[in-house]
Amino acid sequence: MLTIDRIFCFLGLKWGILIIATVDTAICAFGIYDADPQELMDYYLLAISIFVAHLVASILIIVSVFKNNKFLILLYLITANVRLIYTSVTFVWHNVMYSLYTAHLILEYLILAISFYFWFCAYSWYKALSVLSTVGATTTTTTT
Secondary structure, eight states, rough: OOSSEEEEEEEEEHHHHHHHHHHHHHHHHHHHHHHOOTTGGGGHHHHHHHHHHHHHHHHHHHHHHHHHOTHHHHHHHHHHHHHHHHHHHHHHHHHHHHHHHHHHHOOOHHHHHHHHHHHHHHHHHHHHHHHHHHHHHHHHHHHO
16 A cells, blocks of 8 residues: 655654644544533444544554554544544534535535545555664564
8 A cells, every 4th residue: 555754744754743743632632621511412422432442553553663562452442433434424414404614514524534545645654664673673583
């Protein structure tokens, strides 16, 4: 699969992932704060659990930047997919229930696009750490 080397066209992958994880942590914290039990009556706990799981995964991405551990990224990749599905479903639901508000449509498309880009960057960081771990393993075996 295709990967990227630079995030936002000028940042290195490591520092870009750190910024993405920080921004995603803030977005998830806002999502937890903004979730309204009256509006989301039936699936309020689902929304909160998705945001909390993704918040934990975003924090693990920050740890993976300093520890260079690719397994810390797997939870982020999984919860980002779940959050993308949840965002898509709520996007369709809001459009059916509230008609088509232009500002709301633009915001939802922007959230989907940014979330997909963040997932793609995290996947690239995962692949980069996979390459680093195989290079480190072959270097260790050849020197012993």
